Amino acid sequence: MDKIPVGISSCLIGEEVRWNGGHKHAGEVVDTFGGIFRWVPVCPEVEVGMGVPREAVGLYGSPDQPLMLGNESQTDWTAGMNDFSLLRVKELEAENLCGFIFKSKSPSCGVRDVPVYKAHGSRHSQPGRGLFAAAFLKCHPLIPVADEEELRDLKTRENFIARVRQASAGDGV
Numbered sequence: 630m631d632k633i634p635v636g637i638s639s640c641l642i643g644e645e646v647r648w649n650g651g652h653k654h655a656g657e658v659v660d661t662f663g664g665i666f667r668w669v670p671v672c673p674e675v676e677v678g679m680g681v682p683r684e685a686v687g688l689y690g691s692p693d694q695p696l697m698l699g700n701e702s703q704t705d706w707t708a709g710m711n712d713f714s715l716l717r718v719k720e721l722e723a724e725n726l727c728g729f730i731f732k733s734k735s736p737s738c739g740v741r742d743v744p745v746y747k748a749h750g751s752r753h754s755q756p757g758r759g760l761f762a763a764a765f766l767k768c769h770p771l772i773p774v775a776d777e778e779e780l781r782d783l784k785t786r787e788n789f790i791a792r793v794r795q796a797s798a799g800d801g802v
Contacts (some may be wrong), residue, residue, distance in 0.1 A: 632667035633797045637763075639672035639734035641777055646672040647669055648685040653732060657779040661786065662730075666793070669724045673737040673761035677706065677713040688736045692745045692757040702727050707760070708736065714764035721765075726772060728793035729765060733776035737761045740776055772796060 639646045643654040649672050659668075675681060686706055688695035693714040697706040731738040758766070766774065773792035780786050 633665060633727050633793055634669055634795060635662070635666040636669045636671055636721060636724070636726050638730065638735065639675070640732055641671040641730060642668055642670055644670060644672065646675045646681055648674070648679075648681075648683050650682040653777075655730075656731060658777050658780050662790070663781075664695045665790070666728075669726060670764075671717065671721070671761070673710065673714060673717065673759075676717065677709050679706070686736050688743055688745045688747070688757050688759075690745070692753050692755040695745050695757045695760075697760055701737035710760045711764070714761045715768075717761070718764050718768045726769075727796035728773040728775075728789065730780065731759070731762050731774060731776045733778040735759050735762075738776075740766065740774055741794065 634799045640653040641655040642659055643652050644650050647653065672685070674686070684699040686697050687700050689698050690696045697710050698704065699706070723786055731740050733739055734743050736743060738761055739758045741758060742756045743759050745755070745757040746752055758800070773787045773789055773796060775785065780789060
């Protein structure tokens with residue numbers, strides 16, 4: 630049986646792509662799904678040219694239309710990340726993805742609960758969504774997505790697998 634193509638944030642499979650040169654290997658996710666999913670890794674921050682290591686970025690301004698800024702320098706990555714995201718999401722169509730596992734709370738990959746900061750540094754009460762994840766979900770609202778934190782829950786994991794298999798029967802994106 631062919632493995633089902635599923636996108637994943639590169640850091641979750643152990644690639645050292647995070648701002649500090651590290652990873653966030655999610656062994657439970659990778660081990661659980663590795664036998665049935667073919668991973669299609671994506672790291673928007675590296676792919677847009679931020680490099681490793683790099684200054685950490687965060688979301689600032691409005692939770693509905695946040696800016697992606699360097700946390701110290703306030704370098705604005707918003708336009709570059711939004712342009713990259715639209716292009717990369719289109720490129721991923723060739724992979725026929727049937728699901729995507731994103732890095733939780735990431736300013737590029739978080740699907741929910743991403744902190745958004747006000748100009749003076751305090752957090753908005755309303756969280757945001759990572760810029761790449763937002764672009765992916767806008768273009769592919771029917772593709773099952775989750776983050777590694779959600780998938781720690783057995784029922785959520787089983788539900789995700791079932792939805793990905795169902796998408797697989799319809800050839801994904």
